[in-house]
């Protein structure tokens with residue numbers, strides 16, 4: 158039986174090669190993560206012994222506690238936790254507002270079309286192709302005028318403005334294929350502009366909401382350039398704090414603390430991927446419209 | 449004053465005129481069926497009545513009141529869509545009750561109304577399900593429930609049964625007819641299906657390319673088509689249309705039809721004789737329904753029967769009937785005969801023509817030739 162199966166035979170040939178190559182790449186890809194994790198649980202003495210790939214002989218969480226609330230960034234020695242919450246207070250409103258605005262844009266651009274809707278969409282889309290560097294100076298000026306420079310509010314604004322292009326693109330393309338008959342049925346039932354959006358379209362938008370949240374969350378959370386340009390001191394996001402932590406350590410470099418801080422900075426995006434992925438349900442629309 | 453009056457309504461999309469002045473008036477309790485080839489503007493007309501498309505020109509009156517500018521939600525009209533358009537995120541009960549909820553009907557009252565409609569449509573056990581968990585027929589019922597629960601003045605149906613399989617379609621057709629009779633509602637219904645149109649309608653409007661061809665009862669449209677298009681469109685299998693010359697023979701007006709072998713068949717003119725007298729010596733197009741050509745034994749003898757012998761080309765038994773194809777006036781002609789009749793292809797057979805059901809058309813204008 159076994160020798161006659163073509164699937165079996167190919168497994169012993171090219172397939173083994175393929176898996177081997179994939180495994181090699183996976184190891185290459187995961188090694189830095191492994192080093193980071195193990196280093197963050199080692200003491201400095203152990204690190205100085207030089208065996209980077211070894212597991213910790215003496216597991217310790219002190220570097221993590223230090224990174225969270227003791228390490229010195231600039232002049233203050235309170236760890237990264239304040240900046241972590243800065244990032245949270247930037248990313249949550251930025252994702253919510255840009256997502257909601259994008260959803261509204263998509264809704265209007267597909268279901269309440271007006272003369273010139275294509276041009277408007279084209280212009281919004283164009284904003285996706287503007288490099289960060291180009292907007293730095295004008296944005297600094299605008300933040301200054303609005304008196305939100307060097308604050309998390311200012312960064313929220315920057316990320317909302319920058320994100321709208323993408324969120325609009327996502328939602329417009331999603332709503333483009335949302336059946337117009339559903340909209341018409343709801344209108345006959347007496348639903349107005351907002352009811353239609355919140356009761357009919359939005360509950361059917363979970364797949365695209367998930368995509369938008371993942372996209373926006375990772376972009377905003379991982380942003381360094383805007384953060385370093387438009388914030389200072391206490392209002393900096395964690396990416397900037399991490400950079401300052403690594404660069405400002407005087408004397409010996411506390412690799413274990415740096416690694417722990419980097420892990421802390423990476424955890425929220427990982428959580429978003431894991432949680433949101435679970436809700437990434439396909440075929441949610443099945444059954445509403447036939448044919 | 450009619451209940452729904454579509455008064456010279458036009459629809460333009462940019463430069464193209466999709467509806468070129470439609471005039472239809474129906475009474476309360478009427479079941480109006482719109483039929484016509486794809487793209488003739490049936491859905492557009494329905495959407496205009498619902499208020500989902502704007503009216504370019506003309507007037508729409510419901511109950512004597514102009515509703516051109518009235519918002520769809522305030523027209524007191526419910527619509528059942530071809531795709532059913534059920535809200536995917538709501539349960540069946542939520543779907544049915546949504547219109548009432550939007551009209552701020554209190555919750556208890558709403559629940560009662562939903563129950564009542566669900567009982568009527570036998571979908572009580574499905575109320576907590578989502579549309580995705582329903583079969584096609586069940587979705588169709590929910591879509592109807594959503595319309596019924598609002599108890600509107602007017603129902604609009606856009607090909608509601610076209611997504612169902614043949615058996616279910618027949619069942620639902622019967623149910624819709626019963627519903628109409630029981631509730632005495634006024635309905636405008638679009639369909640492609642001949643039988644649906646004939647069985648459901650109290651009035652049929654035949655449309656072509658944005659123009660109304662004929663409005664009448666199903667029997668009128670079937671027996672008395674106002675032009676060649678209606679004659680050919682209504683009925684399945686369709687009416688036989690053949691070339692004939694109008695001649696006077698022994699003092700009586702006849703339609704002279706060529707047989708295959710250069711012989712001629714003389715069919716006496718019974719209907720519209722006055723109008724056809726003016727066509728003497730000219731060619732017309734003659735229309736005869738398949739069931740008006742039979743075997744002599746099963747001919748209706750209350751009509752005026754004329755018998756002739758013709759050669760059979762093909763026999764198509766369908767079970768209930770037997771369609772016999774012969775050749776006349778340069779065309780293949782379908783005759784409906786009693787099943788089990790001993791007829792085979794290639795043999796000369798006697799055909800009985802009910803000439804009292806024969807109609808004639810102007811070959812150029814395609815209009816019916818009749819007394820005006």
Ligand SMILES: Nc1ncnc2c1ncn2[C@@H]1O[C@H](COP(=O)(O)OP(=O)(O)OP(=O)(O)O)[C@@H](O)[C@H]1O
Pocket residue numbers: 461466484485486487488489490491492493
């Ligand atoms: N938004 C639009 N812009 C331009 N033309 C349109 C628009 N909507 C419909 N039409 C045209 O109007 C005509 C009538 O369309 P409609 O949908 O009313 O046809 P229908 O009779 O319902 O056809 P079917 O039987 O296929 O459903 C078609 O030729 C169609 O191309």
Ligand SMILES: [Mg+2]
Pocket residue numbers: 490491492606
């Ligand atoms: Mg249509």
